[in-house]
Amino acid sequence: MTVQDFETAARTRLDPVHADFIAGGAGDEITVRANEEAFRRLRLLPRVLRGSAVRTQEVTVAGSRARTPVLLSPTAFHKLCDEEGELATARAAAAAGAIMIVSMASTVAVEDIAEAARGAGADGAPAPLWFQLYLQPDLEFTEALVRRATDAGCTALVVTVDSPVRGAHERDLRNGFLDLPDGLRCAHMVDPHEGGRVRSIAMSPEISWAHLDWLRGITSLPILLKGVLHPEDARLAVRHGADGLLLSNHGGRQLDTVPATVELLPEIRAAVAGRVPVVLDGGVRRGTDVVKALALGASAVGIGRPVMWALAEGGEKGVRRLLELLREEVDQALALCGACGVQDLTPDLVRAPAWGPPPLPLPGADTARPGGVVS
Ligand SMILES: Cc1cc2nc3c(=O)[nH]c(=O)nc-3n(C[C@H](O)[C@H](O)[C@H](O)COP(=O)(O)O)c2cc1C
Ligand SMILES: CC(C)CC(=O)C(=O)O
Secondary structure (H helix, E strand, C coil), X not given: CCHHHHHHHHHCCCCHHHHHHHHCCCCCCHHHHHHHHHHHHCEECCCCCCCCCCCCCCEEECCEEECCCEEECCCCCHHHCCXXXXXXXXXXXXXXXCCEEECCCCCCCHHHHHHHHHHHCHHHCCCCEEEEECCCCCHHHHHHHHHHHHHCCCCEEEEECCCCCCCCCHHHHXXXXXXXXXXXXXXXXXXXXXXXXXXXXXXXCCCCHHHHHHHHHHCCCCEEEECCCCHHHHHHHHHCCCCEEEECCHHHCCCCCCCCHHHHHHHHHHHHCCCCCEEEXXXXXXXXXXXXXXXXXXXXXXXXXHHHHHHHHHHHHHHHHHHHHHHHHHHHHHHHXXXXXXXXXXXXXXXXXXXXXXXXXXXCCCCCCCCCCCC
């Protein structure tokens, strides 16, 4: 009945080491918890008598049209959850008309995922697929991967920029989960020039804005940056030609103790000043969470762990049910807010506690804390 139920059910089926890999985060997992808690602290303030009988959830983000504002954030290794892996996920996403962001660390190749999605798209419409990339210091390899994703029909690239090194996943270290089980591999990291050797994904601290400029020069696909948290970086992203941001703290899996993403949303929105869309992920578990994020200015929201749990619980059917459930919950929340669609969701529908940047005590200035970030 709820998104949370999928986790409970999945845990009875999954190897506990793999369940820990999915659930876990970096360090003390403070940010993992903060993401969900922040949504719980926000309150909705609905409008009434607005005639919201005909409702739509359609959105267009960075040129891709979707039937739902809920997209599938990139998650690695779907074959840990289901033997069909990303093929099952792609079919379910296509049936729901949801954007799926294929992880660079997927256990099925993007060409095969695209084929599965094409076969399952409702109304014969192609389901939008985006491709997530960790920029590799080996630019030739990165360029070849961008071409593969483009040729497979992906309509945007999502560059994850919060991973100059990998976050410290202490559950995995304790469990000794350091590699994929035999028989599974990252499909995009098999190097045809090196006799099928599987490369590791480099999370490299040498990656800089210059690499993004290089990427901008080799592709005409929209580029979204995933993992920008500081408003100054959001401004820089726009200046460097990014077409959108995926406001994400990697589900609390990179730097622990960073703020919940929904807390940062108003600041990031203000920084980009409407020039590019902002998608948000992290802790979205309810239709009301989706509505809160959209009201605060997100163009869409992503879900990570729930997809893995649903896949483990029921394969393609599980992910279909998950997406249906969220569609039903979003529809109900829209109706109860007096909204016919995303366009009717505005910041005045949300009451936020007083979070945001700490007050900057200026010499001689009144140091009283400003009110909530949502006015
Ligand atoms: C098991 C797992 C694998 C992930 N793999 C990737 C990945 O390959 N690339 C990436 O950019 N983010 C990855 N993420 C982060 C997600 O894209 C997303 O930011 C996060 O899961 C959203 O938070 P949520 O799980 O609370 O919905 C992963 C997250 C999880 C839980
Ligand atoms: C294997 C990693 C590249 C996947 C990831 O980003 C994560 O586990 O958070």
